[in-house]
Amino acid sequence: MSNTLLSSIYYPSDLRKLDEEQLPQVAQELRDFIIDIVSVKEGHLGASLGVIELTVALHYVFNTPDDLLIWDVGHQAYGHKILTGRRETFDTNRQLKGISGFPKRSESEYDAFGVGHSSTSISAALGMAIASNLKGEFNKQHIAVIGDASIASGMAFEGLNHAGVTDANLLVILNDNAIGIDPSVGALKNYLTAVKNGKNHKQNNMIKSLNFDYSGPIDGNDMFAVVKELKRLQKIKGPKFLHITTIKGKGLKQAEEDQVKYHAPGKFDAKSGEIHIKSEENLAPKYQDVFGLTILYLALKNEKIIGITPAMPSGSSLKFMMEALPQRAFDVGIAEQHAVTLAAGMATQGMIVYCNIYSTFLQRAYDQVIHDVALQNLPVIFCLDRAGLVGEDGATHHGVYDIAYLRCIPNMIIYAPLNELELQNILYTAQLGLAQPIAIRYPRGRGQIPGWQKEHFGHYKEIKIGKANKLRSGSKIAVLSTGTIGNNVITALSNIETSDLVAHYDFPFVKPLDENQLHAIFSHYEKIITIEDGTVKGGFGSAVLEFAAEHDYKKNITILGVPDEFIEHGTVFELQQYCKIDVKNLETIFSSKSK
Template sequence: MKNNLLQNINSPSDLRLIDEAQLPEVARELRNFIIDIIAVKEGHLGASLGVVELTIALHYVFDTPNDLLVWDVGHQAYGHKILTGRRDDFHTNRQLGGISGFPKRDESIYDTFGVGHSSTSISAALGMAIASNLKGDFEKQHIAVIGDASIASGMAFEGLNHAGVTDANLLVILNDNAIGIDPSVGALKKYLTAVKEGKNPRQNNMIKSLNFDYSGPIDGHDIFAVIKELKRLQKIKGPKFLHVITTKGKGLKQAEEDQVKYHAPGKFDASTGEIYIKAEENLPPKYQDVFGLTVLDLARKNEKIIGITPAMPSGSSLNFMMKEFPKRAFDVGIAEQHAVTLAAGMATQGMIVYCNIYSTFLQRAYDQVIHDVALQNLPVIFCLDRAGLVGEDGATHHGVFDIAYLRCIPNMIIYAPRNEIELQNILYTAQLGLKHPIAIRYPRGRGVIPDWQKNYQGIYQAIEIGKSDCLKQGSKIAILSNGTICNNVTLAIAKTKNPEQLAHYDFPFVKPLDENQLHSIFKKFKTIITIEDGTVIGGFGSAILEFASTNHYSSQITTLGIPDEFIQHGNVAELQQYCKIDVKSLEILFSNF
């Protein structure tokens, strides 16, 4: 059946012209449209399928964009995008030059707040509501849609705590499906489950105790019930809270049954839901699996080893350790600040803590890194997955700032391996008794050694802290690389006309720098090029420039990396090309010196 209703909806005003009785058909068409596109183009599937009815109801009842709708994280906003004028462009979702996979203010007036990280919606919508009051606009509605995994974050409770003592016209909608990317965890999850099962009497409702007008739980897939309740709440002033029960992946049987896998399943058959399996034989390992399997192997030999991740057990591969050592590996939910200070507390008691947080999410716990870890010089091992350019998730998820924001912190060691073997070795070295905290950054995706697990797992070599390596001798130009971008440099050098002129040094330690090696390099070479997959401002190249200035060297230094802008979405190869750190761009640059 064709999308006869959906094809005529170019804005929420078009949606509001449809008879309410026809909205279930709109939901069916919208759900099928999302499935058909994501099956081919990839993206976040399950979350958006779960809120189809809620999305339609929100735009049907409220006068968006005059009423302000804020989506938390944004994984669930595909239906919102399609109903707000981006249906015909939806096939470009997350592609270079196409629409963003997340709400984005400069993309649409319906995207009231840019998101990508969790738990910001309540604070943002409350800020909008207070601003409306100050401007004398007391009729405007402000709606925050937040999931049960996101609401467990401290920032969400900070927003609730403030909102409860205001007269702000704020509606918080809890989209409760018991899962984020991985299943929700913690006492709040158990409380919400009890509420859904009718085991908590209303008078003990914690949300009501925060001075919110609480209603629910209601079936989020009963569009008529949702519309009825939204219309009722529309007339109530002050802070309100609606508890909605949904099923992540609703409408696609496989997505409902395996919600973790179908969060972002890749390409799949739209009619059967079957995921197209990529051939993985003889491929190098994923860096996250190198981390997960190595830490598990180390934990088997050392009972003091602890693993911590904030809501990313499958994404970080800490789930390997969680399965075998459930009492020593912890998913603490979307709570990066708590994860860091929890690790610090454990470290005071002599535990060896691997705290695995995506690079972009460690930004959320910056004070804890400084105040609770580095200031006390506690040897927490930060494992920063998804460092560098991550691809289609775009500006909110690129891990390009970590070198710059960590390098200025006293006591902090910063290391970026050039391949999976070096990652394994630094993970081993970190548990041998380091006296300082260390940040180990590594990228999303695969390494370069196909037989890693067969030949290397369990065979460790300690790494000398602060040591660099000369990978290739040269006569004219010294190229200094940090991290896995080293492999681009190696390939580019091999393609140049005069490779014998190019020396290549791997500097895995950004802090401490190998100053002995640097003195030798600056005394020998008048032309030096640095390259990294982090921001050039404050990053590895900046460290080399500082060294040269401090030591009064006059060599010509060119720094390559991520420019001073927020890099948008596209695949990693396209984004490296944009930043001129891909193999071809480097080959051209090296040949022109």
């Protein structure tokens, strides 16, 4: 890269030394740089490619980091990272001890606010702008870049509603590409499409009605148009709103044509754009597909079954039901609170509602789970995909808190299947007439049974609520696991010489606990070890400790799981090693406890 413009840019101050006419070349080199590295190292591709011109223009026009720039969600911030001191370490992106895939305050002063979930940028930037006014920093700029999928979320509107009655020096840039991870949905998407097509442009502008200085839409992939408009807006005080249109995946033909697949395509050929296809022959199914195929099978036999997801039809595999039964499967956009209460409303009318939300995103609807579902004891079926450690997305996306934050809620059943067979069985059981809500948590990635679909699909067995299962006998130690991490226990015990001393119990129900089984375990074994892929504070192990305290069992109890800290990014295997819940660490722990 010795003869390129990008090679001389370490920070935005270097970028600002260039002539404006050179910026398109910088954009092309930045785009090529991202494609070259992500094609090998993987990561989020399409979102960053779409905003290259905007990224260059923002750092060229504004005086970052003194001017504060916030990227909503952060999927689109790769170009930003490369221009702000991280070009030479960008190949470590999303890898263990490398840079984060999302903006992160502790990583760079240019990352004004840590992000990873949607729709936080406007509120955060407004808070900064109000603080600047209070400190007398009236010329400071505060910029929030938010996508058309994220701006439809309630929190974004809360921020807009407040900003419109302030004199805060806030610039909201709407990056409108009509897609989040999946295509954007809803009435607001239709409104924005009408604006882009020249309808509702002058009259009936909802952003102007909120007291913003509105401009646009302009072509966000036109470098000179974006620079010109940012320079104009730089001189205007108060709340401003710039509507730009961009193409997700811009600059890579395949990424433009298949924006869903190229959001995070895995490894691909940097020149041709062709994705390196991994053979799925003899592989176990993805848990998300077990959910998606099972719920469709059940829904075809039961007309009361409804599917709901907030903006994740592909990631959750609800897409199968949405394609086959579009009147009964709903993508409600990035709106977890709405998704939960919508499900509650449907449940009051006798519908059987499977509400599929990633574990980390259900956190955003905690009040609705308590107030609208559990308090009224409505039998909503929460399907928590991506539970446990999720890998390279890191701290913002790990689903390690759900056991702890759900376990304290009255009426809530919590179930974690050991494998895909148990997942399909609980999905089947849940629609047989449960009288209370249930949360079914399962991980990202693949299961354990390569022949699942051929041998087991459609062959259902009703699960008895609250029942634990003894998987292995032993004389001295009882290992109690919940969920798919139990497969690490199974493997570890098969590898150690003292395995005859160690019993293994699968506790798929964290709530209600199988107290009869626990009484038998505490009466028989000297030592108890619990293991989970959730936080050790307040999780499954804590529930076992509470049981022991309540019944005055004084035993040696060891709790294994995710420690009381935010776990960063890395592969799931590397993070399990860090938490000491991988197979090798378990072998060592079981062997030492057996002595």
